[in-house]
Amino acid sequence: MHQRLQARWRLVGFIVAALLNLATPTASTAQDTATGTVVVPGPDPTGMGPATLRGSPWSIADRVQVDLGYTYDDNVTRGRAADEILADQLLGLNVSVGGTLRINDNTQVVVTGMLNGEKFKSYNGLSNLSGGLQAELQYRQSAAFDAVTFGVFARGWLDNYVSQLRDGGHIALGVNAQGALTDRIGVYGELAWNRRYAQSDVWDLNYYSARLNLDYSLGHTGTVYLSGEYRRGNAVSDGRPTLVNVSLAQVFVLDDAFPGKQLYAYRYDARTWVGTVGYNLPLGQRASIDISWRRAQGTPIDRPDFDVQGSLRYVDNQYSVYLLKAF
DSSP states (O other), X not given: OHHHHHHHHHHHHHHHHHHHTTOOOOOOOOOOOOOXXXXXXXXXXXXXXXXXXXXXXXXXXXXXXXXXXXXXXXXXXXXXXXXXXXXXXXXXXXXXXXEEEEOSSSEEEEEEEEEEEEEESSXXXXXXXXXXXXXXXXXXXXXXXXXXXXXXXXXXXXXXXSSGGGOEEEEEEEEEEEEESSSSEEEEEEEEEEEEEESSGGGOEEEEEEEEEEEEEOGGGOEEEEEEEEEEEEEEEEEOOOHHHHHHOSEEEEOTTSTTSOOEEEEEEEEEEEEEEEEEEEXXXXXXXXXXXXXEEEEESSOOSSOOSSOOOEEEEEEEEEEEEEO
């Protein structure tokens, strides 16, 4: 236990030092939030991308944001049957710091440092501290209003959970594009390969994802956004050691995040859809309130070779309220 605490504080110190090395604040925009295994945290994709840049080629930190909020999750186990589904509440804290290196008038490299923490109320094993870095090469043909910004990114992340089985990290490689359809509508699209490593083989995940995000500006009254994501590859759910769950599982383990519940985490191949609808209300120039509803649905790709009563899919809903503050 002492060694785990030392490792956790070394991780905190490394990430905080990296963020402080980037630290000179300015404004940023809303980012989405999530918990558990539904989505991988990442930098905010809602910006319109780089215009033709002037002045110094290196901006040490041109985006600093701190988010603090609350989420209610009605299925933290991603369970399928009623006796496998558990709900919980959590407090979340996200810190992101971004710097920009201008290569020329059309090309830049954006580096973002991220530190996230989640504290669950009932199932503390899910509480975690995570941090990482993303580097993205962006290209925009011109500063014209309708010009599209194209990006190639690499992301690395470390996860430290109260649950020892989940400790590990992951990487993601992908491409994206973003731009403005009108003076009110922004669009962002992303394709990525994701690979996660963990202490337990159950959370060693390999999957592909495609994401589309639309923002609609209401002017001074805020922004409405809609996001959809499709994943194909490994997923994890918790459940009883039933014949159905065991037949779907590639590997499974007794989950240490739910003591006394006798729930097993099992990995399987799935098609997962994640949809988010939200509203961002500005509180001046450097703060806002973000309210969102996220729904995830995962369905196994393979089916047991026997008749199954009911659906094999899981459904999870997350309701979040966050305060976003730029410095």
